Amino acid sequence: MDGNGRWAQMRGKPRAFGHEAGVEALRNTVRGAGELGIKWLTVYAFSSENWSRPRSEVRDLMTLLKIFIRRDLKEIHREGVRVHVIGERESLSADIRSLLEEAEKLTVNNVNMNVVIAFNYGSRDEITRAAIRMAAGISAGNLDPKAVGPEDFEQYLDTAGIPDPDLIIRTGGEQRLSNFLLWQAAYSEFVFFPFFWPDFNKSSLVEAIHTFSERERRFGGLDAKVKAS
Numbered sequence: 323m324d325g326n327g328r329w330a331q332m333r334g335k336p337r338a339f340g341h342e343a344g345v346e347a348l349r350n351t352v353r354g355a356g357e358l359g360i361k362w363l364t365v366y367a368f369s370s371e372n373w374s375r376p377r378s379e380v381r382d383l384m385t386l387l388k389i390f391i392r393r394d395l396k397e398i399h400r401e402g403v404r405v406h407v408i409g410e411r412e413s414l415s416a417d418i419r420s421l422l423e424e425a426e427k428l429t430v431n432n433v434n435m436n437v438v439i440a441f442n443y444g445s446r447d448e449i450t451r452a453a454i455r456m457a458a459g460i461s462a463g464n465l466d467p468k469a470v471g472p473e474d475f476e477q478y479l480d481t482a483g484i485p486d487p488d489l490i491i492r493t494g495g496e497q498r499l500s501n502f503l504l505w506q507a508a509y510s511e512f513v514f515f516p517f518f519w520p521d522f523n524k525s526s527l528v529e530a531i532h533t534f535s536e537r538e539r540r541f542g543g544l545d546a547k548v549k550a551s
């Protein structure tokens with residue numbers, strides 16, 4: 323969800339104004355994705371590197387998360403959406419942690435759609451935490467290191483039980499992953515939009531899905547035509 327700050331600056335407004343508009347775009351995107359029958363939607367709301375922003379901006383983003391959960395959780399729950407949160411929780415303030423837990427607990431039995439909020443998330447941090455936990459399992463004798471494969475390692479990631487993304491969309495013109503789902507994106511397709519996140523809407527999502535549907539995914543294999551020849 324990149325480009326909130328630039329979107330605001332272009333309008334001569336403070337960056338917080340862009341983040342607020344970003345939340346509105348997020349709200350519309352969750353609704354639009356539900357209408358399109360998308361079962362899993364993951365959003366990168368706050369990265370583990372975002373702490374290096376000015377304190378006031380970090381505070382604004384924390385406040386927006388609180389507002390989003392307090393204001394939208396009821397609707398999310400009513401629509402049968404299950405909320406999952408990935409990212410490091412320990413260094414978040416107690417009120418944010420308990421709101422995230424509340425959202426997960428309230429929606430745990432919902433099955434219409436899944437929204438994964440990546441908050442205080444960084445892929446390298448996630449992989450490091452997973453490796454530490456797996457190593458602890460090995461030291462405790464619960465796991466045989468010779469028998470460990472990628473499917474075992476995945477169980478220690480924050481995304482255990484969450485399918486890998488088919489499609490990753492980034493707005494704002496940059497064409498990079500910025501520490502997002504590095505492991506999980508091994509075979510994802512990417513769609514980059516030049517416009518800023520607050521301008522993203524359901525028709526952008528439809529456009530991205532259309533582009534995705536025209537891609538040929540080989541997962542390291544051969545395409546059907548080559549195979550048959």
Ligand code: FPP
Pocket residue numbers: 323324325326327328329341342344345348366367368369372383386387390494519
């Ligand atoms: C990137 O834009 C966006 C973020 C760092 C935060 C994304 C957050 C939201 C859409 C709102 C918050 C939502 C929740 C649920 C907390 P940028 O600030 O990097 O923009 P720039 O690249 O133009 O500076």
